[in-house]
Amino acid sequence: MQRVSKRLNTSNHSRDAAGLTYIYPVVSRRAGGVSVGINLNPNNACNWRCIYCQVPELKRGAAPPIDLEKLERELRGFLHELTLGDFMQQQVPPEARTIQDIALSGNGEPTSAKEFEHVIELIGHVKKDFPLPSHLKLVLITNGSLINRPQVQAGLRRMANLNGEVWFKLDSATREGRLRINNSQMSLNRVQANIALAASLCPTWIQTCVFSLNGQPMSDEEVRAYLNFLKDLLQAGVPLKGVLVYGIARASHQPEAKLLSRVDRAWFDQFCGQIRQLGLEVKQSY
Structure with missing residues (x-):
């Protein structure tokens, strides 16, 4: 495995850091x-x-065919370096030297991979062979648009048996907001149905990115729609784990990058407080 050229930190999420x-x-x-x-x-x-999105040269499409043998070799090699080698000592700051999760994220929507269920099975098989922490989670970071696919649902069922969690993206609860932020035309009814389906298969958190656009944070109308959407989920009995709220910490590689900035800390804390008032756990990363 190629050495990471500089010590990792929360601002360095380079996908080729390990070569x-x-x-x-x-x-x-x-x-x-x-x-x-x-x-x-x-x-x-x-x-x-x-x-x-921080992915450069992002394009519309799906994951390519996955070389499962190569994925297994890379995962085994990297877990060996983490658990038995000196990777932690050489590349990770002392306060972060614990393996918290294995996360399916990357440079696009991971559930678009046709081999998704097989990837989850592979991870479960490999992790048994390493001295990993008992608290280690398997996390899927997803926009949730493909939850209706049978292979995705089968993968989520497997994840539930591997201390798995779904982090389901919800940046807006209005049609206009999702089109503006995510360039998605998925209906609110479909979003609600997919969240309910995900939560029925595997523990699920809502994940929301907040930022200012043209110097303005989420409008009062957008905030009301968002909170009402969460209320509707709770009233429908959807077993959400809670909400992950985070601000932007790294530069976007999209054309709108210059229009984006961090929200004021007071606004951020107030927004998180409004979610907590609904009775949901909130984990925040400003």
């Missing part, structure tokens, strides 16, 4: 330590185009 195709290390703010990233979209293709 591998599918595996990359991250010091994650949200995870609170080292996250072993699995990138199923090395072709930089996604079915959405979020305006805050």
